[in-house]
Amino acid sequence: MVLGAAAALALGCMAASAVAQTAADAAGRAKPGAAFAGDADGAFQSPFSFGEPDGEKMYRRVCAGCHMPDGKGAKGAGFYPALAGNENVASGDYVVYVVVKGMHGMPGVGRMMTDAQVADVVNYVRTSFGNKYRDKVTAAQVSAVR
Numbered sequence: 001m002v003l004g005a006a007a008a009l010a011l012g013c014m015a016a017s018a019v020a021q022t023a024a025d026a027a028g029r030a031k032p033g034a035a036f037a038g039d040a041d042g043a044f045q046s047p048f049s050f051g052e053p054d055g056e057k058m059y060r061r062v063c064a065g066c067h068m069p070d071g072k073g074a075k076g077a078g079f080y081p082a083l084a085g086n087e088n089v090a091s092g093d094y095v096v097y098v099v100v101k102g103m104h105g106m107p108g109v110g111r112m113m114t115d116a117q118v119a120d121v122v123n124y125v126r127t128s129f130g131n132k133y134r135d136k137v138t139a140a141q142v143s144a145v146r
Contacts, residue, residue: 055124071129
């Protein structure tokens with residue numbers, strides 16, 4: 001029963017992602033056939049488009065499904081740690097690493113984002129949900145982790 005629920009959740013997430021990508025394609029924002037590579041100046045370019053960097057929007061679109069809109073996490077078919085009051089969020093480098101590379105059951109969702117988008121969502125998380133970390137993560141820091 002739990003395995004079935006986990007599979008259903010995974011399929012639902014994949015379907016939601018496909019719908020979002022189809023909508024982005026239709027809006028002309030996606031770059032079909034683009035590779036995970038640097039552009040002329042070496043900056044990472046995502047083949048997917050979530051629009052301009054905006055940490056709150058990125059969080060709602062990509063992170064809130066698991067970590068919840070209030071950042072308090074969830075338990076059920078899986079365990080999604082709270083970002084609110086999480087001591088690990090104090091390290092911007094740690095959060096960047098987890099977003100880009102993934103950890104435990106979390107995939108590296110940052111691979112679908114530009115360096116600026118990763119930095120923006122990390123900065124949003126580190127200054128929201130009661131977190132008060134004001135030292136900003138930069139796109140250059142994200143690039144160094146890739």
